[in-house]
Amino acid sequence: MNRFTLIWRNLWRKPIRTVFTMLAILVVFFLFTLLEGLRIAFSLSDVGPAAEERLLSSHKVSLIMMLPVAYESRIARLGGIEAVSHGTWFGARYQDNPEFAQYPVVAEQYLALNPEIKLDEEQRQAWLGNRMGAIVGRPVANQYGWEVGDRVPLKSSIWTRNNGSDVWEFDIEGIFDDTDAGMNAGVVLFHYDYFDEARAFGKGTVGWYVSKGDGSVPLNELMDSIDAEFANSPAETKTNTEAAFAQEYAQQFGNIGLIVTLILAAVVFMILLVTGHTMAQSVRERIHEMGVLKTLGFTSGSIFGLTVVEGLLLVLPVGILAMALGWGALALVAGFMGAMFPAGLHIGTYSIVLGLALMLAISLGSVLPPVIRALRLDIVALLRTS
Amino acid sequence: MFGWLTQTAALSALNLRSLPRRPGTAAVAMSGIAALTGVFAGVLSMASGFEKTMEGTGQEDVALVLRSGSTAELNSRFDGEQANVIRFAPGIARDAAGEPEVSAELFWIVNAVGKSSGTEANVALRGIQPNGYSLRNNYRLAEGREFTPGRFELIVGRGARNQFVGLEPGQTIRFGKTEWLVTGMFETGGSVFESELWCDVNVLQSAYQLGNGFQVVRARVDGPDGRLRLEEALGDDQRLSVDVWSEKQFYSDQAEDTAALITTIGLPVSVLMGIGAVFAALNAMYASIAARARELATLRAVGFGSFPTALATLLESVVLAFLGGVLGCAIAWFALNGFQASTLAASFSQVVFNFAVTPDLLARGIVAALIVGLVGGIFPAVRAATAQVTAALREL
Numbered sequence: 001m002n003r004f005t006l007i008w009r010n011l012w013r014k015p016i017r018t019v020f021t022m023l024a025i026l027v028v029f030f031l032f033t034l035l036e037g038l039r040i041a042f043s044l045s046d047v048g049p050a051a052e053e054r055l056l057s058s059h060k061v062s063l064i065m066m067l068p069v070a071y072e073s074r075i076a077r078l079g080g081i082e083a084v085s086h087g088t089w090f091g092a093r094y095q096d097n098p099e100f101a102q103y104p105v106v107a108e109q110y111l112a113l114n115p116e117i118k119l120d121e122e123q124r125q126a127w128l129g130n131r132m133g134a135i136v137g138r139p140v141a142n143q144y145g146w147e148v149g150d151r152v153p154l155k156s157s158i159w160t161r162n163n164g165s166d167v168w169e170f171d172i173e174g175i176f177d178d179t180d181a182g183m184n185a186g187v188v189l190f191h192y193d194y195f196d197e198a199r200a201f202g203k204g205t206v207g208w209y210v211s212k213g214d215g216s217v218p219l220n221e222l223m224d225s226i227d228a229e230f231a232n233s234p235a236e237t238k239t240n241t242e243a244a245f246a247q248e249y250a251q252q253f254g255n256i257g258l259i260v261t262l263i264l265a266a267v268v269f270m271i272l273l274v275t276g277h278t279m280a281q282s283v284r285e286r287i288h289e290m291g292v293l294k295t296l297g298f299t300s301g302s303i304f305g306l307t308v309v310e311g312l313l314l315v316l317p318v319g320i321l322a323m324a325l326g327w328g329a330l331a332l333v334a335g336f337m338g339a340m341f342p343a344g345l346h347i348g349t350y351s352i353v354l355g356l357a358l359m360l361a362i363s364l365g366s367v368l369p370p371v372i373r374a375l376r377l378d379i380v381a382l383l384r385t386s
Numbered sequence: 387m388f389g390w391l392t393q394t395a396a397l398s399a400l401n402l403r404s405l406p407r408r409p410g411t412a413a414v415a416m417s418g419i420a421a422l423t424g425v426f427a428g429v430l431s432m433a434s435g436f437e438k439t440m441e442g443t444g445q446e447d448v449a450l451v452l453r454s455g456s457t458a459e460l461n462s463r464f465d466g467e468q469a470n471v472i473r474f475a476p477g478i479a480r481d482a483a484g485e486p487e488v489s490a491e492l493f494w495i496v497n498a499v500g501k502s503s504g505t506e507a508n509v510a511l512r513g514i515q516p517n518g519y520s521l522r523n524n525y526r527l528a529e530g531r532e533f534t535p536g537r538f539e540l541i542v543g544r545g546a547r548n549q550f551v552g553l554e555p556g557q558t559i560r561f562g563k564t565e566w567l568v569t570g571m572f573e574t575g576g577s578v579f580e581s582e583l584w585c586d587v588n589v590l591q592s593a594y595q596l597g598n599g600f601q602v603v604r605a606r607v608d609g610p611d612g613r614l615r616l617e618e619a620l621g622d623d624q625r626l627s628v629d630v631w632s633e634k635q636f637y638s639d640q641a642e643d644t645a646a647l648i649t650t651i652g653l654p655v656s657v658l659m660g661i662g663a664v665f666a667a668l669n670a671m672y673a674s675i676a677a678r679a680r681e682l683a684t685l686r687a688v689g690f691g692s693f694p695t696a697l698a699t700l701l702e703s704v705v706l707a708f709l710g711g712v713l714g715c716a717i718a719w720f721a722l723n724g725f726q727a728s729t730l731a732a733s734f735s736q737v738v739f740n741f742a743v744t745p746d747l748l749a750r751g752i753v754a755a756l757i758v759g760l761v762g763g764i765f766p767a768v769r770a771a772t773a774q775v776t777a778a779l780r781e782l
Contacts, residue, residue: 020669021665024665061594062496064508064734160453160455236563248506259429266421270421270666273414274414274666277414281673
């Protein structure tokens with residue numbers, strides 16, 4: 001009988017208790033993973049590296065106000081700007097599904113500025129060649145079952161057409177992947193020319209500009225120079241990195257994120273208490289046996305080791321399994337709701353580290369105090385405990 | 387015949403009175419369940435508070451005319467001429483002077499800094515006409531004075547004032563190029579309008595070069611069939627392409643998405659937490675009967691039956707669950723009830739609402755706790771009743 005057998009037998013000495021403790025740990029870390037995934041999705045804190053480099057200029061007064069399309073050439077002329085493009089919120093839904101993101105863009109310009117959009121060359125050419133053509137992020141295409149060649153109607157809640165209708169038709173010419181899993185992952189992109197000509201109002205305006213520096217000017221100076229260019233004009237701009245813009249927008253959901261965090265804290269508190277208590281109790285129950293082990297020649301150090309390893313064995317495998325299951329569940333949910341979570345639902349390194357730290361805290365926090373207290377006693381005192 | 391009943395009562399009394407001697411077990415079972423109930427009530431109080439705000443908005447006898455297809459005021463628009471056509475359409479109530487009770491309005495978004503977040507958020511700046519006040523039945527000026535038509539002045543809703551920086555009556559606030567004087571604060575019985583800033587619609591038109599455009603026409607309808615008559619008349623008019631909404635319906639529709647989102651996240655989370663709490667309670671109860679194995683065996687040796695023993699154990703679990711549930715509800719109530727929050731709503735602007743921990747929610751929380759207590763107690767109860775008396779007595 002080696003040490004591992006000893007640990008293993010000890011772990012299962014009260015199988016019901018062990019199973020229930022493990023199940024509780026399983027449920028809680030599963031939940032922890034789901035909530036972390038949601039928190040990250042709603043905070044838009046992970047929009048990919050490209051979004052840190054690109055600048056987004058919107059109307060200073062309010063997101064709903066439009067900017068003249070003529071700003072494009074003025075931004076392009078500024079020192080330090082490598083490329084500029086624009087987008088507009090189209091605000092449409094497909095059938096009865098919730099509204100999702102579609103932007104009318106100048107195709108080649110937008111693709112050049114967003115290299116993380118990976119589109120098949122053949123599909124790219126087809127899109128450029130079709131006025132009514134659109135390309136769509138894979139998660140959305142999957143959710144709605146769109147395929148290349150389909151003609152899909154989208155109903156815009158903002159833009160009406162010259163003929164009074166708010167239903168716009170597009171030919172799906174391509175399905176792309178966003179290698180950053182960022183802001184573009186679930187968007188429908190279509191031609192600005194088609195949009196501008198057909199819309200009933202607001203002609204010659206765009207929602208925002210996206211630009212990229214050539215590296216000769218620091219980003220914050222570049223932001224200032226864009227905003228300075230349009231200062232005191234009827235439409236002043238506010239420029240920020242795409243990533244900062246996304247986070248500021250996410251802040252607007254405000255307290256929802258806070259609530260998710262509070263739930264997380266409650267969940268963690270509960271598990272710490274419950275499993276901690278049970279595990280500590282199980283250690284206390286065998287103080288007598290520790291005396292026996294010592295009599296047999298086990299050192300305090302090895303008894304300590306045995307107990308700690310048992311504690312870790314109870315928590316870690318199940319905890320890690322739970323996080324893996326949670327990960328799978330997140331992927332599954334994101335798959336069904338591609339338009340809502342185009343960038344997928346996932347947890348970050350921070351979540352994994354936090355999860356592992358919690359597992360260690362639970363196992364060590366509950367096992368260490370009683371075992372340390374027990375090992376301070378001598379053999380006789382240990383054996384005397386019943 | 388009622389022997390088992392007296393036995394159960396005696397055993398339960400014994401169990402419950404000995405609880406303080408087992409504080410650890412009791413605390414563990416209770417706090418697990420308290421956490422469950424607290425989260426359950428907390429999450430749902432957010433959804434119910436948001437819904438309460440949205441559903442408390444709007445009146446049955448007020449119609450909202452929006453551009454056809456618009457699901458939010460923000461996306462609607464029409465010109466002054468169209469607004470006039472609507473103003474004099476049939477089905478709209480007239481006031482004492484014979485004028486239609488109509489307010490053609492603009493719903494604009496400006497940026498204000500949130501007090502708690504410190505970042506900019508979308509706040510609704512609504513331009514109204516004089517009838518705009520009376521079209522909200524519960525409108526009341528709570529502080530200062532109303533804005534003067536024609537001036538860059540505005541009044542702020544109570545919720546907006548609480549949540550955003552710089553909206554105290556007497557202060558001026560800058561949106562883009564224009565500076566506005568806050569002249570007063572209003573209330574509308576806790577409805578969505580309290581999240582808004584109101585000004586003269588003509589001033590708003592000129593501030594943002596909106597010409598003679600409007601986004602929504604609000605009208606009091608004349609009698610129960612007024613809205614229908616208005617809808618028919620506007621539907622027949624070639625100059626218009628509009629939808630006519632009941633104001634009440636409009637706002638409860640807007641509430642749906644956000645409340646559904648909170649509930650779709652909150653309910654599965656509560657169920658999962660409930661399952662976790664069941665395991666915790668099971669462990670606690672098994673530990674409790676294990677600790678008293680000899681005591682229970684002694685009792686059975688002196689003549690207490692197994693059914694009363696089981697029942698008493700189950701009862702202990704349920705009592706602990708109930709106490710935990712009450713604790714969780716109390717925490718949710720004191721920490722969250724009336725807590726003011728705001729979120730980006732379907733209107734693309736911030737809606738301020740109060741968490742509402744309603745009696746209904748509390749009751750549901752307690753029921754959830756009791757279910758956990760029952761499920762968590764039933765197996766240990768069976769164990770307590772079926773343990774071999776002689777073996778148990780020999781243990782330890």
